[in-house]
Amino acid sequence: MSTEGAVRRGRARAHLSAGRIDKGSALPMYDQLERIIRAAIADGILKPGELLPGELHLCELYGVSRTVVRQALAQLENARVIVRVKGKGTFVAPQKTTETLAGRLAGLFEEVASRNGHVRSTVLRLEREPASEFVAEQLDLAVGTPVVVLERLRFVDDERWSLSTTWMPEAIGRHVFGVDLTNSSLYALLESRGVKAETGIRSIEAALTDAREGQLLGIGPGKPVLQLRSRTFDAHRRPVEYFEALHRGDRSRFEFHLEASTSRDRPVFITQ
Structure with missing residues (x-):
């Protein structure tokens, strides 16, 4: 990975880390996580074609179950915000x-x-x-x-x-x-x-x-x-x-x- 890519990945993870899941909220946790990831993409922190953190990393980052993470990612994939590539990971989809x-x-x-x-x-x-x-x-x-x-x-x-x-x-x-x-x-x-x-x-x-x-x-x-x-x-x-x-x-x-x-x-x- 290039130095520039490593720096960008570091910024993306820092931005995602700044998001918080409110477990007492009426809004489901997977919806909250979806919004956090969408915000990172909209703000240009996560760029088109960029690899998202893995499921386990997101679980640890937000203190949620893998089920919550998978539901959030599924919703993003259905909305064509992200693309999942078997054996490679989850990437931000190209913007239209x-x-x-x-x-x-x-x-x-x-x-x-x-x-x-x-x-x-x-x-x-x-x-x-x-x-x-x-x-x-x-x-x-x-x-x-x-x-x-x-x-x-x-x-x-x-x-x-x-x-x-x-x-x-x-x-x-x-x-x-x-x-x-x-x-x-x-x-x-x-x-x-x-x-x-x-x-x-x-x-x-x-x-x-x-x-x-x-x-x-x-x-x-x-x-x-x-x-x-x-x-x-x-x-x-x-x-x-x-x-x-x-x-x-x-x-x-x-x-x-x-x-x-x-x-x-x-x-x-x-x-x-």
């Missing part, structure tokens, strides 16, 4: 990145940056191609019109997170050539070139990976993912981009901010 689908238009880069995370992209494909019938419809172009296609594998805090493909009209996509997108935002790049995304229409649904997608995302074929589709427009309602993104289901979460409807609200109907 939240994307908000309401009120403001933002990409993965902006969403993660707002939470002090880091996004890195590997460009898999950047080229011009004739617009297919479907892509032409999304971008309001004639079939066969040249478009720019950009495919990226996205990492959040060095974890494989999503696989996205973006199609842009050639007049917009040409700005992407020769630019390093490893640590930068596509939206920010386009805005610096005078192309600003103002509005968008997004949808999300469940999907399964094929062999290539599963390999790139590091989860294998036939695994559940969240598929995001989006059309983005400028202030004049001209299409800026159309993209499709596959987000790992074990890494991503989408939040919807809702308000009570008004007479001016328009219902949205989803058809198959």
Whole structure:
């Protein structure tokens, strides 16, 4: 174990030691222990992927039975806060990145940056191609019109997170050539070139990976993912981009901010 890892483990144990089980409380002891561990994770004392103290150590630390410890850990595992690996121990589960689908238009880069995370992209494909019938419809172009296609594998805090493909009209996509997108935002790049995304229409649904997608995302074929589709427009309602993104289901979460409807609200109907 590295010196840094040993120091962090020491801090984690000290933090857990500071928690107390109130045996006279009406709240069951396993619920109290669950809250203590959750607090250590929320405060960043226990990091994603970090090994938790063993069951016997937790028993000694809090003066509780192994049954109490196992119940607390079972509840945390069911909530996907921790992951138990046979023969290795119990680890803090990877945190999910939240994307908000309401009120403001933002990409993965902006969403993660707002939470002090880091996004890195590997460009898999950047080229011009004739617009297919479907892509032409999304971008309001004639079939066969040249478009720019950009495919990226996205990492959040060095974890494989999503696989996205973006199609842009050639007049917009040409700005992407020769630019390093490893640590930068596509939206920010386009805005610096005078192309600003103002509005968008997004949808999300469940999907399964094929062999290539599963390999790139590091989860294998036939695994559940969240598929995001989006059309983005400028202030004049001209299409800026159309993209499709596959987000790992074990890494991503989408939040919807809702308000009570008004007479001016328009219902949205989803058809198959």
